[in-house]
Amino acid sequence: MTAATQPASPANNNEPVRVNHTARNIIITIVVVAIIAVAAFFGYRAFAGAGESAAKGSKDNPVKIGVVGATDPEWVLFKQKAEKAGIYVDIVDFQDYTSENPALDSGELDLNEFQHLLYLANYNVSNNKDLQPIGGTAIYPLGVYSTKVKSIDDIKQGDTVTIPNDETNQARAIGVLKAAGLVTLKGDWTAFSTPADIDEAKSKVKVTPLKAEQVATTLKDPTIAAGVINNDYVADAGLDPKDAIYQDDAESEEARPYINVWVSRKADVNNETYKKLVDIFHEQDVLDALQEKSGGTAVFADKFSAEELQGFLADIEKDAKAQ
Template identity: 35%
Template sequence: MRTTRTLFAAAAGTALAVALTACGSGSSGGDDNGALVVGVTPVPAGEVLAHVKDELAEKAGLDLEIKEFQDYVLPNTALQEGSLDANLYQHQPYLDDFNKSKKTDLVPVAEVYLPPMGVYSKEVDDLADLPDGATVAVPNDTTNEGRAFQLLASQGLIELKADAGPDASPADVAENPKKLVFKELDPAQLPRSLDDVDAAVINNNFALDAGLSPKKDAILLETAKDNPYNNVLAVKKGEEDDPRVKKLADLLTSPEVAKFIEDTYQGSVLPVGRG
């Protein structure tokens, strides 16, 4: 069994201390009347939360404070430690894997949107044109790497072993007719890798942050049908009934926020139930 790999692992200890210091002023400690402190990655979660804060929260009687993070680890560690009240940036398989590997007890409250993963290339316009021996960069965290391999397998580029699950790795590739070479990278580095590889499978938020349009620029994009990777609003177990969390969940799943996502991302991010 392989060890779960997480982003920025080498610097996790130092980064955690910095992050908790940065966020320390925020947690309401369960005060139902205080600000709800929500951790996000900048795009799209940060932009969606900013819209809620600016346009909807005051009318709903919700005081929101937004904390941005540049990785996938610290928003969960800060939530577990109590520096955040909630976070929005991850899908359920990642949350499950994080809880298992880090012994945390974080739970989803609401599914909000699907940020479809895509394959990007500066070398070819069609996956079928990838040359034999092409180098394909993939995320190096367990659940997103497995997601990338499932996406490639869906187009027949590779065939996975029958027992390969959502955490599939290069070791689970049963057939590789083009003899593709897989380069495992931190997800945040994948957009920058496009100059050095033939193709890269990139998480939606990092693609958007790098100025890519998943809808226009991806040569392959996930579909919403039966997709398990909707991003969720998450809290620490036991906080699901916090009235502020319930208000935020209602706002995030409202028609107003769905319209904002549709208008802003033009199909590059899909509100739940609209894809």
């Protein structure tokens, strides 16, 4: 018998059996990953829940305040003073004026401080919201300037005064001229008044609306007695805010829509922690820091109660809805 025809040798019964463990390993890996994920999820929930359950204003649950200019001196000082009083705050910086109210409404913020009452009223009416003021800060006056006269009383019957024609400042400028006794309106002044509302026959001066940036240049015109100049253009025109021969008063009716305010959700208007923060902002050293940043132009509006400001807001919203 040749080798080719010899029977095959019997298999070695001592050879280990080889088993494919790939499927088992995949299952084990999936289970382990799932356990880790579940643990992480509940760990996060526990952490987040601890923060949410901590008292508002505590280190674990600071009051979030939306502002424009978080590094401005008044906010730096305010934060220091709040923490000394036992209230932790997070000053959240925004780069525009459109995001703060939606962030407050959604709960991302607890408070904001960046707007005047007219801006807030327009937001509430346009978006069917009910954010509310809980404290005032300041008004940045709109002034009447002249190179012809030194006093508002020296402006003569029939003189021409220029005003900015943009929607917000035009109505405000008309209010300034009304408060100064230079124009008479056909009806009540509102934050939405236009030159068409001026009773020309009963007014001391003629009013000419122009682009805001052009008003300052008209002071060089011999036919123009004075101009109401937006604060943004005062320095550019080589003027000092102290040069104004008249400016709106923080306590006048015409100035009310332009009071800058602290704002909360309606449900939080009586929150004692938030009230305390407003009181801290009203302390003199914080107001001094605000005044320094404004270049000496701020007129403080810190004496109005939350209820008064809420009443002003309701009136402005009523006027806005009537437009």
